[in-house]
Amino acid sequence: MVARNKGLRGTRTIMTDAITGTNSWLTAVKPYFRPMPFVSLLIGISSGFPLMLLLGTMGYWLSKVGIQKSTIGFAIGLTTPYALKWLWAPLVDKLPLPIFTKLFGQRRAWLFFVQALLFVSIWLLGSSDPANNLGYFALCAIMVSFLGATQDIIIDAYRIEILTDEEMPYGTATNQFGYRLGAFFSGVGTIFLYSPETGFGLGWEMAYGLTAFLVLPGALGALWAGPGTYIDRHGRLAGQRTGAWLKETVLNPFIEFLGRRGSVLILLFVLLYKVGDAMGQGMLNPMIVDLGFSDGEFIAINKVVGFWGLIVGTALAAPFILWLGMGRSLFVSGLMMMFSNLGFVILAMHGHSTLWLTIAVATEQVTSGIGLTVFVTYLSGLSSLAYTATQFALLSSFAAVGRTWLAAPAGIAAEAFGWVGFWLMTVVAAVPGMVLLWILWQKGFVVESVRQPSTEDD
Template sequence: MAAGGTLEEGTRGGFRATMAPYFRPRPIAALLLGISSGFPLALLLGTMTFWLAKVGIEKKTIGFAVGLTTPYTLKFLWAPLVDRLRLPLLTPLFGQRRAWLFLVQALLFVSVWMLGASQPELHIGAFAFWAIVTAFLGATQDIIIDAYRIEILPEDELAHGTANNQFGYRLGAFLAGVGTIAIASPEGLGLGWAMAYGLTGFCVLPGALAALWVGRGLHDHVVRDEAWQGIGRWLETTLVGPFREFLARRGALLILLFVLVYKLGDAMGQAMLNPMIVELGFSDTEFIAINKVIGFWGLILGTALSAPLLAWLGMGRALFVSGMLMMLSNLTFAMLASQGHSTLWLTIAVATEQVTSGLGLTIFVTYLSGLSSLAYTATQFALLSSLAGVGRTWLAAPAGLLAEGLGWVGFWVMTAVVAIPGMLLLWILWKKGFVVASVREARAMAEAPHDDEAPAAAAPAAR
């Protein structure tokens, strides 16, 4: 603090300095990209499970319907093509990332309209088909946006840009959840599910506008440099290189296992949250109002706290603290289940979940972003986020059966217990030096040459 300044002035100055990076152009663009990235999966998870419960589909079927989002767990398979395959006309005009983004968003807009019109209570086959198409296009959009976000954010803006991106992601999910339900519900606008899903499809627009605003990603020069290489070299660079480079790192398998199970308890809870809300007798109006007021501001708070928490604690401690808080949020839903139709406990549970989930997901994605080499951004981030999706999609698929067998209270306690292996793996990674103190060190580890014979002491120190 400058001489003669007051403590209050110093506090205000420090707060402004902490918050200022959130409002820079590229972090704001990351927020807009996040809105477009966040809405498709929300339509296929929270909103879809609410919809299916409302039309009388049983819990165990709803649990396994989450498997329709399988493309999110397999997106690493086609991420290399998105990374390197040039689109005629579009790539020369817009660049690699934006060309793919605009094409996929146009197709995604159509598929969301068709999904909303599918009437699952009458035509479950058509519903499943359009859900899978939407999941494939939504996962492909994630590949593009994740890579583009990492490439457009300079290192000193990566944590704040990632936080903004996750806020946008959660905002997109909020619009696709609460917003879509409000449009469809007779207690809201009453326009029905087809119109509600169709209107939500316009959430592709913020990401498209951000891409037009920011311009080409850093990856475009790589694609141009490889344009005249032979097919063998292209396949080597596209299909083999990203996976070989990552797996050659020390601790690669432990890191992949950690990514797989870290958010498993949270994923199992999310799969069955809306069916429980319906079963406990909450009206659409109660659900929408609590999510709109409490949930939205909880989301803002949790996401905004993530970058300062990372700067204060370092990556390892931040992952541990956010993981413990997500476990705590699941126990608040156990309390809600024990109380039954209690608006007080629904408010407490929603507030806790939104704050802790916004905090935890942002920190987790920042960790994954730091692990992705800039040479293979789309493919490596897709590999890591796909593994996280396996926990959400298939390991969490039996959640409906477990809810039926354990009851709601037992189910939510079980989701907290399921989170323990992820915390233990985090402790092991931390002790071995594979969870570094900052994004800078993570990026240095990702970009450095790998030597399988290097001693353990060569790894960056964890905080």
Template sequence: MADIGQVERPGILATIAPYFRKRPFAALLLGISSGFPLTLLLGTMTFWLARVGIEKSTIGFAVGLTTPYTLKFLWAPLIDRIRLPILTGWFGQRRAWLFFVQALLFGAIWMLGASDPARNLGLFAFWAIMTSFLSATQDIVIDAYRIEILPDEELAHGTAANQLGYRIGSALIAGVVTVALASPQGLNLGWALAYGLTAFCVIPGALAALWVGPGAHERAVAVDPEARGGSWLETTIVNPFREFFSRRGAVLILLFVLIYKVGDAMGQVMLNPMIVDLGFTDAEFIAINKVVGLWGIIVGTALGAPFLAWLGMGRALFVSGMLMMLSNLTFAVLASRGHDSTWLAIAVMTEQVTSGIGLTVFVTYLSGLSNLAFTATQFALLSSFAAVGRTWLSAPAGIAAEQLGWVGFWILTTVVALPGLLLLWLLWRRGFVVESVRRARAGASA
């Protein structure tokens, strides 16, 4: 069976050159703004909660605060259609919503940092939910805008650049810099100011949107006050879902998106609590992530687009899934060795490289599945299903770590990844992996 990217196998220079074009670079800046809030809620927040003595089982379920990421497809159609007064006229539909949501997100993150989970966990949870809702809404806009500004020949590279920006915003800035700002072993500014300063990461995405301008396929559709409600409802909400579910294998594709990264998500939730349990200091954690982690992100993400070009979509998904699954075993080795900086560096490097490749391939696949006529809604649907796996299927991770110990837990995350790979093999054999992408792109150009 033919696969995307297998007709020609371009040379290494041809696969690297598009990274330096305007639109892929703008996608990188958008990724920085998109990536940092989720890590503030999952990675950095769990580190914070562990430091103030919150139980591991509670930390594991704190991931449920990101539920809006799993439900964003419900309000994505409204963002596709509703025009914001004044702003839409000035900037167009996508950019108007981006600037509006980013202003609200900035304020919510400041309030989250100012909350004290040790004294008032309820207030802390409220601002975490508000940050999550606004961040998920920002993702709806950024994902649609990113897909719409990238031509087909730059989609993989733009997605890879976006993922690099996402990882810089999440792993480096929110995951390392924020901890360094707050930690007594760093600048010791406290969590409130650390979170507040991190909120300025909304700026790169705003600058990118001003630089690139409206997307080529942007649909700034005005709401016709004389149109009948049923017609507006059908156009806005029904048609995007109808088009997607009319494709062969649509339900199996959604199931695959749901479970593909569950093992990786379980590990992400409990990594920072394990680092604390193993006795690593804030300074050790920051140093390894700043040096080893950053280079792992850069290498892995840069390899994403060439990886896809050389293997094709189906094989790239399968191989990158295997690599991400096996990378969890390096953390099992780390857990067995205890406080071992060498193995922490090896595990972090392996995880960052494999995740950089895997996320680039996976998000390119989801982007290709999104019909440009319904970009925001369909990509929100797909990424929401992916977020369900990350949020709720991985929520019992804390209980698993308590029951199995750290070594057993990381072995479990490896086993949990197998069903996703088996389902991918089934989709690939039936031709659904490639066919659905081709139909989406063909429908967009029709």
């Protein structure tokens, strides 16, 4: 196992020198504007928008047409492909696409192919009619989910491969900013395009269709950045039997990861860390509709307060890691995300209050911007370069299981306990993840990370 702490220590030294120098501020922010962190921003936009169409915008749409909260909660299950993407990640990681792989490289060939299919599937989802044909709507949503999850496999691997150790905290921060920017465009932007009240009034089909063009930033960024540092072990095994190829492609990434100390505890932590946050996010838009907020109020508060909260939180993430270290950063940001849900408890108690919606959204965006960037930086550091796509897919899939199925009963809980009781429950639901983090931290597993160029002997 090769520790990646050296890279983080080097970055910490750079940041320390920056703070004490005469041009400290410019030196501190300069790494954000390097080419590869900027490319991470672009591919993050394309990565972030499909899931928000399913988790956020879809919930708003279903609430508008009168679908019950319990049904909306379980509609989160339509994002199951995000929890299962580790199953086909080995093929995306190692299987070349005829012609395209030679032209663009492994990562970009898969990216362009999947993005074309994703574009079409989002148009089909927007043209569906959930009020009258919920089955077809669900089928289209699963298609978008499968292709969005596959795009994430590619983008996550590509991001890790194009960033150096020194760029990793900054590139992860810009990627998370791009991810949440894409989520913002597909959440608030799609509703604005749809809304006859405050937006263009284009309807859901055209709104979803125009949102599908958010695949373009990722495609353009990948064209600019080049093929990356993908380690092609497939070609070296091409002359061997099929069994050897399958072992290298499918089994070895999992064997390598599970052979590490603390791997089971790490996976349990990844599974539970974001459960409370996911439960809240899945039911936030239905609550906003239920409390009587107009499209205009929803758009204005999310557009102004939410957007700037996102910028502040994501920008603070890299200095946050360098200041506190990975273990403390995970713990402090986890507590911040957990207690930020108390803002929605107060909102639920007040009912229709634009003041408390503003406060709650601002707090949630800042804390999530910090917390999720720290979390993804940690997961990125655990992915070996020899099996980047598969191992990051494994880790992010465990996080998606927590978001998808452990959070799916959120709608039933909202109906049973009311909005105040529901949001209090989301705070309690975050406790097991924090306890596991404490155990990992005490055992010294939090700082373990690898970035191996290969698992072969030289």
